[in-house]
Amino acid sequence: MRTRAEVLPHYRGTAVEDLLAYHNLSCPFRSHAQAEMLIAMCMDHRKMLRIPENFAFILRTGGGNLRRIEFKLSYAIAVGGVRAVSLIAHNHCGMVELSRRRDDFVRGLVENGGWDRRDAEVHFDASAPEFEIGDPVSFVAQEAQRLSRRYPKVLFAPLHYDVGDGTLTQVVE
Numbered sequence: 001m002r003t004r005a006e007v008l009p010h011y012r013g014t015a016v017e018d019l020l021a022y023h024n025l026s027c028p029f030r031s032h033a034q035a036e037m038l039i040a041m042c043m044d045h046r047k048m049l050r051i052p053e054n055f056a057f058i059l060r061t062g063g064g065n066l067r068r069i070e071f072k073l074s075y076a077i078a079v080g081g082v083r084a085v086s087l088i089a090h091n092h093c094g095m096v097e098l099s100r101r102r103d104d105f106v107r108g109l110v111e112n113g114g115w116d117r118r119d120a121e122v123h124f125d126a127s128a129p130e131f132e133i134g135d136p137v138s139f140v141a142q143e144a145q146r147l148s149r150r151y152p153k154v155l156f157a158p159l160h161y162d163v164g165d166g167t168l169t170q171v172v173e
Contacts, residue, residue: 001169002025003025004025007020007021008172010155014155015036015055015084016084018055019049019051019055019056022051022052023050024167026050029052032052032053034080034081035054035055035056035057036055036084037055037082037083037084038056038057038058038073038077038080038082038085038086039056039058039085040061040066040088041058041059041064041087041088041090042060042062042063042064043060043061043062044090044093046092046163047161047163056086057076057080059072062094063089063093063094063095063096063133063136064088064089064139064140065095065131065133065139065143066087066147067130067131073085073147073151083153083155084157085147085155085156087147087157087158088140088160088168089139089140089159089160090136090161090162091160091161091162091164092163095131095133096133096136097132099129099132102124102125105124105128106121109124136160137158140158140159140171141171143156144156144157144158145173158171158173
């Protein structure tokens, strides 16, 4: 996105448009007394958003997956008054095809975490299926649809972060 004119019509005039303008267009920061949106994104260290203080609640999880922490989203909506949520995926995500990284995961948990090998294997096998994602763009698009059904008064915006150039792209569902 290089101009505000490229913002999809259903995001115009919302906190999603502000996020895109702050991050991609380097628009000057406005003062925000409270969070206007929630941003759910991957915990990956290569992503940094350009946003002002107090603009958003931010939840960072592997793959930006909210499945086990949806109560936190509910809290931001119910108590924080959030009416817009950006679900941000990114390229080169470690949660993509996570099952292929089983050996690395188990070895790392044993070496770095001090776990017993069998316990690490059981932990991976029990948890990985819930957190593994396929294509990151498809994942956030599907999550936006799922969460829109669950929270019909909230705007969910699937976005993609390019770790190469640091830009956000709108995902067209």
